[in-house]
Amino acid sequence: MRLALDQAELSREQGDFPFGVVIAWRERALVIQQNGETRDADITAHAEMLALREACRRLGRRDLSDCTIYSSCEPCPMCSAAIFQSNIPRVVFALFRDDLPHIFRKRKIRIAQLAEDWAYQPTVIGGMLREEAVQPFEGLKLPLRVVPQYHRAPTV
Helix, strand or coil: CHHHHHHHHHHHHCCCCCCEEEEEECCEEEEEEECCHHHHCCCCCCHHHHHHHHHHHHHCCCCCCCEEEEEEECCCHHHHHHHHHCCCCEEEEEECHHHCCCCCCCCCCCHHHHHHCCCCCCEEEECCCHHHHHHHHCCCCCCHHHCHHHHCCCCC
């Protein structure tokens, strides 16, 4: 988890939102990844998505049932679905969305609810190193993706 938190800090230092992920295979770090949404100008470039792609590429398969994912923050619904599609049996994260109400909008569907809807049930552990994980978010305001002015239709 500390490696994921280091990546979150690095992500912020490089101008992106502070999210970091590690995918472990055989109890060793296989992939260490930071958020790339701003860097890559790609709304799907969440740290989890980038890490999952790289883990599948490195292992040469899409089944990651022998891996564990560590994330600095609770995965969003997109990332959760990708995690479940890859059959990762253990998901560990530091921060819950509710830990940062000034950053995250409320969601009715969270990783725990999504997990209930899948045929296989991953172990989901939240709150690991929670106090340390908050530090990269200190001083951040609302990100662009939740600011209402960015949800308006473009003027022609």
